[in-house]
Amino acid sequence: MPAALRLCFFGDSFINGTGDPTGLGWVGRACASQRTASPDLTVYNLGIRGDKTAQIHRRWQVEAQARLDGIAPAQRRLIFSFGANDSAQNIPPQHTLAEAECLLRPAQAYARTLFIGPAPIADDAAADGRITSLCEDFTALAARLDLPYLPIHGFLRQHRSWMDEAGAGDGVHPGAGGYAALADFICGWAPWQGLFD
Amino acid sequence: MPAALRLCFFGDSFINGTGDPTGLGWVGRACASQRTASPDLTVYNLGIRGDKTAQIHRRWQVEAQARLDGIAPAQRRLIFSFGANDSAQNIPPQHTLAEAECLLRPAQAYARTLFIGPAPIADDAAADGRITSLCEDFTALAARLDLPYLPIHGFLRQHRSWMDEAGAGDGVHPGAGGYAALADFICGWAPWQGLFD
Numbered sequence: 001m002p003a004a005l006r007l008c009f010f011g012d013s014f015i016n017g018t019g020d021p022t023g024l025g026w027v028g029r030a031c032a033s034q035r036t037a038s039p040d041l042t043v044y045n046l047g048i049r050g051d052k053t054a055q056i057h058r059r060w061q062v063e064a065q066a067r068l069d070g071i072a073p074a075q076r077r078l079i080f081s082f083g084a085n086d087s088a089q090n091i092p093p094q095h096t097l098a099e100a101e102c103l104l105r106p107a108q109a110y111a112r113t114l115f116i117g118p119a120p121i122a123d124d125a126a127a128d129g130r131i132t133s134l135c136e137d138f139t140a141l142a143a144r145l146d147l148p149y150l151p152i153h154g155f156l157r158q159h160r161s162w163m164d165e166a167g168a169g170d171g172v173h174p175g176a177g178g179y180a181a182l183a184d185f186i187c188g189w190a191p192w193q194g195l196f197d
Numbered sequence: 198m199p200a201a202l203r204l205c206f207f208g209d210s211f212i213n214g215t216g217d218p219t220g221l222g223w224v225g226r227a228c229a230s231q232r233t234a235s236p237d238l239t240v241y242n243l244g245i246r247g248d249k250t251a252q253i254h255r256r257w258q259v260e261a262q263a264r265l266d267g268i269a270p271a272q273r274r275l276i277f278s279f280g281a282n283d284s285a286q287n288i289p290p291q292h293t294l295a296e297a298e299c300l301l302r303p304a305q306a307y308a309r310t311l312f313i314g315p316a317p318i319a320d321d322a323a324a325d326g327r328i329t330s331l332c333e334d335f336t337a338l339a340a341r342l343d344l345p346y347l348p349i350h351g352f353l354r355q356h357r358s359w360m361d362e363a364g365a366g367d368g369v370h371p372g373a374g375g376y377a378a379l380a381d382f383i384c385g386w387a388p389w390q391g392l393f394d
Contacts, residue, residue: 006246016240016241018239021229021232021233021236022229023225023228023240024220024221024225028220028221032218032219039218040367042213042246043220044245045242048241048263048264049239050267055263062259063260066245066252066256067245070247
């Protein structure tokens with residue numbers, strides 16, 4: 001019998017699934033494909049549109065505790081993805097990195113944790129260039145924290161569904177095809193699969 | 198152009214969609230069917246398994262503010278559904294009602310608000326009897342607050358998919374068919390449709 005896992009996803013609009021007409025986003029799709037093997041899987045999607053790293057840093061702990069404090073530590077999971085709004089709003093990267101480290105260290109102590117990089121911003125080349133640089137900083141931070149980290153920016157920049165749907169939509173958020181591609185990419189990542197062991 | 202509405206759903210496992218293999222629950226299904234007419238619809242599902250009224254009372258305001266404070270009041274929506282866990286755990290109904298009133302009054306002042314009654318507990322006749330009684334108390338409370346309220350208990354008790362799936366599952370939560378039936382029922386309720394005007 002697989003464990004009755006409870007997953008909290010923290011991040012911005014790309015965690016929320018903004019723009020997906022099905023409402024599933026990548027989180028809903030990736031978790032649905034896991035439910036056959038893990039039927040008692042509980043998903044708390046705590047993505048908020050527009051959130052920057054500092055905002056997630058301020059709220060994640062109390063929102064996670066409301067959902068996970070009564071749950072055995074072995075059944076808790078945390079997944080974080082942020083940074084796109086920091087880059088869009090030109091937050092100095094050293095601030096983003098400091099907030100990220102202050103957030104991720106206690107998260108790792110509280111539950112098994114994954115870190116997923118920021119998505120591209122299709123309609124703003126300058127912001128998107130800053131995301132490329134932030135992804136490298138996040139790779140170094142995650143290595144230092146010994147935290148599983150998946151960069152997704154390069155994959156999505158090359159992915160036709162994601163970029164075409166973002167262009168046809170609000171310039172930032174894809175539709176069902178883009179989110180499905182991202183879900184498949186994340187489902188193929190060994191640390192994601194390891195979450196359910 | 199329809200308004201860019203942001204909806205926060207607060208409640209227990211029946212808001213979370215626990216047991217639905219698709220992960221959509223009634224909230225995901227009801228909102229997906231609205232997205233053609235209202236493409237820029239943002240859904241924040243803040244249901245927590247096991248939450249009683251007092252727990253939702255303690256957390257709803259800070260979680261709603263993190264998601265809605267920067268949003269024009271005309272674009273904010275709140276939907277609450279709770280009470281099943283109070284009845285399951287034999288909380289005195291006067292406590293539940295006091296918590297509910299203290300929660301719902303400021304909610305109505307903060308955003309347009311709907312209140313949806315508790316679902317049945319299929320495998321516990323005593324708890325389910327208490328829910329029947331609580332539904333009547335909620336009807337009176339909502340009338341006093343002039344708050345749109347939809348009782349769902351009677352409909353779901355009679356609904357074969359809901360009861361059969363709950364019985365075949367953990368005794369409480371239905372699968373995709375039960376949640377789809379509940380979504381249809383709520384989508385046919387005039388105050389739900391009025392949320393999107």
